[in-house]
Amino acid sequence: MIINFLNSYIINLAIIVATIFGLYFSSLKHYLTNDEVEVEFIEPSAKLKISFSTEIILGLFIGLMCFFISMNRIPVDNMRSVDVRYLPVYFSVYYGSPMTGIVTALTLIGTKSIEYYFFEALPSEIINNVAITIAILIISILIDKKQMKPKKAILTCLIYTIIIRFFLATLVLFKDLNLELMIHFCLHSLVFSSLFLITGWLLNNAIIISERIHVYRTSSVFDSLTGAYNKESFYFFLDIAYNQAIHENKAFSLALIDFDNFKEINDTYGHLVGDKVLSEVASSFQSCSKKFSSLQFFRIGGDELAIIWKQEEIPSNYFKIINTKLKKLEIEKDFDNDLLSLSIGLVHLSPQQKSEKTINVKQIFRLADEALYEAKKAGKNQVIEKNITI
CATH class of the missing domain: 3.30.70.270 (Reverse transcriptase/Diguanylate cyclase domain)
Incomplete structure (x- = not known):
């Protein structure tokens, strides 16, 4: 059980981190190529402006990766396993753009709906898929508009997500709610939260290091006053x-x-x-x-x-x-x-x-x-x- 848990946990972590790295560095490459900012300094954590078509393509890719993540759930007990497919929705908005997040969310909802259609999922599964995905998307877009710092942003999204999930779980399981279900929900939330926070920490630190390297490179290659080569x-x-x-x-x-x-x-x-x-x-x-x-x-x-x-x-x-x-x-x-x-x-x-x-x-x-x-x-x-x- 522990080995299965660790395997699934690490695989999910690796997929999410790799996916968002792909988003960020694809955006950075597109930004550098189209805006010709090789003669300028990139401000740390600056929002990268990319074309509409690039936003759509990246959103579709991340949405598909969300679907694959949903196929690799993390077992924690004998009840329902942890599904972290929603996490890339937040990161696609924060490190990409609202449009990228919207396309990611719609792709996830669409692919899961097709799966539920063929495998005859319960109505609660369908509602859960749509409600939580849209909720995280809306929260992420609001966070993006307020331009929160990475730590505050991820904690805000995590808190609201847990509240919403608890509300939906209570609404669906109200009649059958008992101590065992409460413990299960707490374990579920703990695993979900840890994966969310670790992913955010890894991404934020890696991107900060990348941006600092870029600043050091530009300071050794370009003249700070004119932006010309030195x-x-x-x-x-x-x-x-x-x-x-x-x-x-x-x-x-x-x-x-x-x-x-x-x-x-x-x-x-x-x-x-x-x-x-x-x-x-x-x-x-x-x-x-x-x-x-x-x-x-x-x-x-x-x-x-x-x-x-x-x-x-x-x-x-x-x-x-x-x-x-x-x-x-x-x-x-x-x-x-x-x-x-x-x-x-x-x-x-x-x-x-x-x-x-x-x-x-x-x-x-x-x-x-x-x-x-x-x-x-x-x-x-x-x-x-x-x-x-x-």
Whole structure:
């Protein structure tokens, strides 16, 4: 009996945890892909916005898993075994969305109704299936709207669920209610509660760890002010572009970008405005960069930016678009947008077959830096281009 109990308990726990992990990380992957937030920080425990079709698909999957969970009940005594099929309904709302929870609940009700139809279940079974599933769904949606913290949310749902189950059990078994049934209900609730709480604890801690890892990753890869890749990432991606050029015969280009009047901006308007200028200009680059999937944008110093293109030709209108955007930026009420000008050193690197490949990454950076210096020396607010074979 104990072995059967442990086997069923662990199997149910594993199925529920795996199912909700699948929900959360599928939502996270979809969110990152569609919203392109690889350049942003994800706030811990933030609600992931996913498409309607994804909500439906995830809800159907979780609902089917609820049905399979109902086929693996947990034996506690000689009476009715514990059925924890309702737990994923709560988690599908809390870690997914109300729509995901609704689809999960409807799928569970539908699949169990089909089972009851073919196996001629008692009316109490049918009522219990619909009533408890809908009750947990409503409670979960209300908890979601109040944006409760994980611990408070799961305790709230658990308390209300036990109350509702006790009420339904009392209503159905009122005439036959005795001490043995009360003990059975208490054991039933204890097992149900323990599985609910352990599942919630495992999921919450695992997701918190995942989110912290993401924050650490983004803090080591991205610049916190602008959201652009940072200097360390720049050298990493420059190495990749260089190695692809050498080994895969792929051309790429490197642009080093410097503000012409950044010191004057800081001296005139203060460093807070200077930070806002950097952030707004970086946003302009990033919004423009979305049209060109082959480029990556970096902040490599105080007011120094960089772009790496993995293609043979630079879009000729790219920097023209940027200059137009800069003139339209709204920084401060009295801010002079004429101060927003950039000098750019740009090198185009083309691999040449049977060459000795004598140039290295440091030399490529130096050449782009020299082109930038020439742009500054020639009067600023311009692009100096160089073509190099490697």
